[in-house]
Amino acid sequence: MNRKLIQNLAETLCKQVKHFNKTETECLIRLFNGLLGEQAERRAAHGLDRVKFRNILHNTFGMTDDMMMDSVFRAFDKDNDTYISVKEWVEGLSVFLRGTLDEKIKFCFDVYNLHGDGYISREEMLQMLKDSLIRQPTEEDPDEGIKDIVEIALKKMDYDHDGKVSYSDFEKTVKDENLLLEAFGNCLPNAKSILAFEQHAFQELHGQ
Numbered sequence: 001m002n003r004k005l006i007q008n009l010a011e012t013l014c015k016q017v018k019h020f021n022k023t024e025t026e027c028l029i030r031l032f033n034g035l036l037g038e039q040a041e042r043r044a045a046h047g048l049d050r051v052k053f054r055n056i057l058h059n060t061f062g063m064t065d066d067m068m069m070d071s072v073f074r075a076f077d078k079d080n081d082t083y084i085s086v087k088e089w090v091e092g093l094s095v096f097l098r099g100t101l102d103e104k105i106k107f108c109f110d111v112y113n114l115h116g117d118g119y120i121s122r123e124e125m126l127q128m129l130k131d132s133l134i135r136q137p138t139e140e141d142p143d144e145g146i147k148d149i150v151e152i153a154l155k156k157m158d159y160d161h162d163g164k165v166s167y168s169d170f171e172k173t174v175k176d177e178n179l180l181l182e183a184f185g186n187c188l189p190n191a192k193s194i195l196a197f198e199q200h201a202f203q204e205l206h207g208q
Contacts, residue, residue, distance in 0.1 A: 006029050007026060010025040010026040010029055013025050013090050013091075018094060019094040019097070020098075023205060024202055027204065027205065028089065028093060028201060029090070031200075032089050046082075046083035046085075047083035047086070047088070050082065053076070053084055054070075054073065057069045057072060060200075061189040061193045061197070062189075062190070062193055063186065065185055065186070067128065067185075068186065071111045071112070071114060075187075076088050076089070076092035076096075096188065101181075104188060105171050105181065107188070108188065109167050112124065112184045112187075119164040119166055120164065122154065124184075125150045125153060125184055126147065126150050128184040128185045129149055129185070130146055131185070153184075157169050157170060157180075159172055
């Protein structure tokens, strides 16, 4: 993609994305094109595939949980075509790196809503927490402890008492207690990895 095309695309995307200016958007498009160049040609035509994206989550943002990485991929992949387009890349990173609390609540809820039905169910909580909690070898039935945590989470979050957490339940809970934003697993980057990613992506802006 030549410079002019990148500038035009950046201008268009910049109007749709809150948190990046035009120059930063250009840098992200160039980074995206570079990542595409590392993929097989046939796949690159569609966008970033799951494997490439998971590598970024793992190597750049330190994510290790397979289920969480797949779920973050789905949250970025808005049109569900199993590839991340340049628009999805810039829009996703805008929330992932610099989102407001409201945007992050929506993002985390989308990640935790594994079945895409608009609710976080008891089963989904169990599934996510099972992978993220460290098990004690002495525990006879480690799942029992996780079930207790799920019940506590439901008690705290399920405002309308229907046995599952809707978006408005999740939003109320997190607004009352911000620490519960990532209650079911890490799906947002920490400050250190955001800084490292931005320094790499925007290095020409910082004159490095």
